[in-house]
Amino acid sequence: MTGLRSWLARRLLLGAAQTVAVVLLVFALTEALPGDAAVALAGDQPDPARIAAIREAMDLDRPAYERLLDWAAGLLHGDLGTSLVSGRPVGSYVSDGFGPTLLLAGLTLLLLVPLGVGLGVLAARHAGRRTDRAISSVALGVYAVPEFALGTLLVTAFALRLGWFPPTAVGYGTDLLAHPATLVLPVLVLLSRPVCSLTRLVRAGMIDALASPYVAQARRYGVSGVRVRYAHALPNAVAPAAQHLARTVDWLLCGVIVVEGLFVIPGLGTVLLNAVAERDMPVVQGLAVVFGLITVVLNTGADLVAHRFAPRAEVTA
Amino acid sequence: MHDDPAHRLRHPGLHRRGFLAASGAASLGALALTGCGGSPSGASGHGDGKPKRGGRLRAAFAGGGASESLDPHLGSLFADAARAKALYDKLADYDASLVARPRLASAWEPNAGLDRWKVTLREATFHDGKPVTADDVLFSYRRIADPEKTFRAKASLEPIDLKASRALDRRTVEFVLKRPTAEFPNVLAAFGAYIIPEGAGDFDDKPVGSGPFRLVSFSPGRSTVLRRNDDYWDGAPYLDRLEFIVANDESARVNSLLGGQVEYAHELSPTTARAHEKAGQIEIVRLPGSAMQAFAMKTDRPPFDDKRVREAFFLIADRKELLNGALSGAGEIGNDLFGKGYAYYADGLPQREQDLGRARKLLKQAGAEDLRVTLDTSAVAAGFTEAAGIFRDQAAKAGVTIRVRNGSKDSYWNDILDSGTLCSYRSGAMPIESHLSQRLLTGSTTNATKWQHKDFDALYQQAQSTRDDKDRAAVYERMQRRLYAEGGFLVWGFADWIIGTARTVGGVDHRAPANTLDWARFDKVWLR
Numbered sequence: 111m112t113g114l115r116s117w118l119a120r121r122l123l124l125g126a127a128q129t130v131a132v133v134l135l136v137f138a139l140t141e142a143l144p145g146d147a148a149v150a151l152a153g154d155q156p157d158p159a160r161i162a163a164i165r166e167a168m169d170l171d172r173p174a175y176e177r178l179l180d181w182a183a184g185l186l187h188g189d190l191g192t193s194l195v196s197g198r199p200v201g202s203y204v205s206d207g208f209g210p211t212l213l214l215a216g217l218t219l220l221l222l223v224p225l226g227v228g229l230g231v232l233a234a235r236h237a238g239r240r241t242d243r244a245i246s247s248v249a250l251g252v253y254a255v256p257e258f259a260l261g262t263l264l265v266t267a268f269a270l271r272l273g274w275f276p277p278t279a280v281g282y283g284t285d286l287l288a289h290p291a292t293l294v295l296p297v298l299v300l301l302s303r304p305v306c307s308l309t310r311l312v313r314a315g316m317i318d319a320l321a322s323p324y325v326a327q328a329r330r331y332g333v334s335g336v337r338v339r340y341a342h343a344l345p346n347a348v349a350p351a352a353q354h355l356a357r358t359v360d361w362l363l364c365g366v367i368v369v370e371g372l373f374v375i376p377g378l379g380t381v382l383l384n385a386v387a388e389r390d391m392p393v394v395q396g397l398a399v400v401f402g403l404i405t406v407v408l409n410t411g412a413d414l415v416a417h418r419f420a421p422r423a424e425v426t427a
Numbered sequence: 428m429h430d431d432p433a434h435r436l437r438h439p440g441l442h443r444r445g446f447l448a449a450s451g452a453a454s455l456g457a458l459a460l461t462g463c464g465g466s467p468s469g470a471s472g473h474g475d476g477k478p479k480r481g482g483r484l485r486a487a488f489a490g491g492g493a494s495e496s497l498d499p500h501l502g503s504l505f506a507d508a509a510r511a512k513a514l515y516d517k518l519a520d521y522d523a524s525l526v527a528r529p530r531l532a533s534a535w536e537p538n539a540g541l542d543r544w545k546v547t548l549r550e551a552t553f554h555d556g557k558p559v560t561a562d563d564v565l566f567s568y569r570r571i572a573d574p575e576k577t578f579r580a581k582a583s584l585e586p587i588d589l590k591a592s593r594a595l596d597r598r599t600v601e602f603v604l605k606r607p608t609a610e611f612p613n614v615l616a617a618f619g620a621y622i623i624p625e626g627a628g629d630f631d632d633k634p635v636g637s638g639p640f641r642l643v644s645f646s647p648g649r650s651t652v653l654r655r656n657d658d659y660w661d662g663a664p665y666l667d668r669l670e671f672i673v674a675n676d677e678s679a680r681v682n683s684l685l686g687g688q689v690e691y692a693h694e695l696s697p698t699t700a701r702a703h704e705k706a707g708q709i710e711i712v713r714l715p716g717s718a719m720q721a722f723a724m725k726t727d728r729p730p731f732d733d734k735r736v737r738e739a740f741f742l743i744a745d746r747k748e749l750l751n752g753a754l755s756g757a758g759e760i761g762n763d764l765f766g767k768g769y770a771y772y773a774d775g776l777p778q779r780e781q782d783l784g785r786a787r788k789l790l791k792q793a794g795a796e797d798l799r800v801t802l803d804t805s806a807v808a809a810g811f812t813e814a815a816g817i818f819r820d821q822a823a824k825a826g827v828t829i830r831v832r833n834g835s836k837d838s839y840w841n842d843i844l845d846s847g848t849l850c851s852y853r854s855g856a857m858p859i860e861s862h863l864s865q866r867l868l869t870g871s872t873t874n875a876t877k878w879q880h881k882d883f884d885a886l887y888q889q890a891q892s893t894r895d896d897k898d899r900a901a902v903y904e905r906m907q908r909r910l911y912a913e914g915g916f917l918v919w920g921f922a923d924w925i926i927g928t929a930r931t932v933g934g935v936d937h938r939a940p941a942n943t944l945d946w947a948r949f950d951k952v953w954l955r
Contacts, residue, residue: 145838157872195494277686384492
């Protein structure tokens with residue numbers, strides 16, 4: 111197992127480096143946007159004297175690298191910094207927004223795996239027949255609809271027309287679990303595209319695996335169809351799917367921004383969107399760290415899963 | 428009509444309406460507005476029935492997200508203004524024709540030189556039971572004007588010499604001004620000039636104001652819950668509770684209103700309004716004259732340093748087409764002047780129409796045939812990019828090639844202030860005097876048309892030194908005639924501000940432009 115352990119160490123080190131790279135990149139990109147926090151705050155009253163004063167009050171008149179170094183020094187003590195705009199600690203931004211976003215993403219992932227794998231296996235079992243064609247074409251069709259469009263469609267149909275679910279999460283605060291009805295439409299929107307891609311991946315993997323020599327061999331030995339399918343073929347089909355699943359998490363982030371806006375759920379996506387518009391660098395950087403870490407951890411986890419299910423497949427760091 | 432100026436100024440509310448009604452005959456546009464608005468506040472355009480006490484109203488606004496604050500001096504968004512208005516008061520605020528009316532002030536009176544104003548406060552108390560005093564007023568204004576700070580209202584309070592200003596007694600402040608300022612009440616009504624108790628500092632946890640509502644809870648970027656202030660000096664509100672909800676997405680605001688999750692949705696798009704106006708599920712309220720829509724030409728650089736080119740551009744615009752195309756017809760056309768419907772608006776000038784033939788001729792005279800111009804725009808305000816596209820096509824018919832350049836919406840206003848030659852522009856409601864002083868004087872801080880003329884500055888100073896309203900109106904008219912003939916703002920329209928309310932909501936004012944006193948006036952709203 112030492113091989114795995116050193117692989118894991120390398121993987122985590124690389125992950126840390128990736129997070130640093132993400133933060134640097136986000137910092138550089140946000141700096142490169144036109145205007146800074148002072149300009150964004152001045153809005154339609156861009157009085158030059160006022161902008162200069164805001165800039166001074168926010169310490170924006172110092173060079174960018176100095177501000178970045180200061181912030182990084184604070185990070186070593188676990189301090190994410192303070193917002194330029196409100197003066198409140200970035201940590202409170204993250205902790206306030208984390209709950210709703212985690213809930214949305216967690217629920218989505220929880221439903222995504224059984225749904226995606228189930229549909230994929232079902233389609234593969236009936237490969238080329240009517241069930242497969244129905245699943246595949248619906249998956250392709252839904253995949254082509256962007257979140258905001260699907261969201262608007264679902265709200266109009268199921269919330270405003272039929273009145274089955276509330277149209278937004280307004281008035282429920284952060285305690286969304288206590289009102290599960292509010293979560294149905296947002297999670298459906300978030301699920302829609304990943305389910306389709308996962309289904310297609312699992313289906314393709316299953317068909318490949320079922321056609322492979324080792325499955326044929328297992329069949330010749332008289333192993334039952336169910337066992338062949340779920341004990342031999344499925345693990346090989348799941349390996350690529352697990353890695354895809356981790357990538358879906360990055361994907362979920364984009365979806366979360368749209369869904370949070372559409373359903374008025376005050377999570378991290380909303381915080382990020384506002385912070386970029388306000389050029390609130392410490393908040394943007396703080397969120398970059400959080401998202402970077404999450405992505406690294408999940409991808410490492412996914413690689414571990416792939417390693418476990420299909421050790422033959424080359425798992426590179 | 429009282430002719431004694433001292434008497435008139437002691438009763439500013441009375442005198443203003445009297446004045447406007449009388450001089451309406453002398454071509455002042457505010458006549459119609461003041462004429463139909465008999466009651467001084469909250470006149471609703473519909474038969475809403477009798478006000479009823481009780482209930483909770485939830486209002487969805489676009490807001491600043493997690494970084495918002497309850498500090499009334501910090502705000503710059505509509506959501507901030509609506510919240511500040513519920514918790515705090517200003518000394519004065521604007522009526523529908525943008526004339527300052529007394530609020531916490533009960534009267535004001537200038538000296539002969541118009542550079543010292545005595546302002547009397549009404550009997551009012553803060554939420555902690557302490558009376559509002561002259562010291563609180565001076566503390567608030569000094570906080571706003573603090574050179575170390577960057578509050579938005581600082582520029583508006585610039586005319587006041589706060590070192591020399593003092594409290595004469597508990598309820599009288601004497602403001603010493605740096606120069607004669609006939610329109611000083613406008614300063615008292617300035618955006619963000621709220622009165623806080625002396626020494627106040629912690630706003631987000633325990634805001635103490637004198638406003639119609641008290642704070643229950645505040646979570647930034649989510650909601651602000653308020654309850655009725657039974658001791659409010661202007662009469663206790665009807666509502667038991669008021670909750671502000673932040674929803675930045677326009678469709679989310681509409682959907683939550685349609686789904687019965689909120690009763691008031693601020694800032695809807697003209698398309699939404701059209702879709703739901705007839706359906707009857709919700710009520711659409713259009714507040715006229717809320718947003719000037721314009722193109723700003725930089726008058727200090729080619730090609731717009733030639734006034735013939737500017738006039739040609741005035742003549743290129745088909746205002747009706749712009750209004751219908753960019754704003755779905757929600758508003759009215761403009762006449763290249765700011766403030767249609769406001770006090771002092773020069774509405775005697777002929778409405779400008781598209782005249783491509785004359786535009787071509789003027790361009791030829793100016794040697795600007797085959798003119799190529801870049802029009803800066805951005806999705807920063809509703810209708811901007813659409814209007815830019817329409818104007819490009821209109822200009823093409825006069826032989827002018829316009830290239831539309833889309834900029835970042837977060838930094839747009841700063842980007843267009845000094846660079847470029849032509850840009851999309853808009854402005855919220857403010858008195859014509861403020862528009863002139865903020866944008867059209869040599870020393871103006873946001874002079875986007877680079878309109879810098881010593882004689883124009885002198886006219887402004889003359890108006891500010893003129894005590895008599897009619898004489899001052901005459902000076903403003905001269906200034907506006909000049910702008911109409913050769914100014915840098917091609918004002919093509921005035922957008923309605925669109926609000927949606929549940930059918931159970933009564934008492935929503937239908938005339939007040941956004942940001943004036945009766946806009947978002949939740950102390951006058953009730954639930955049926």
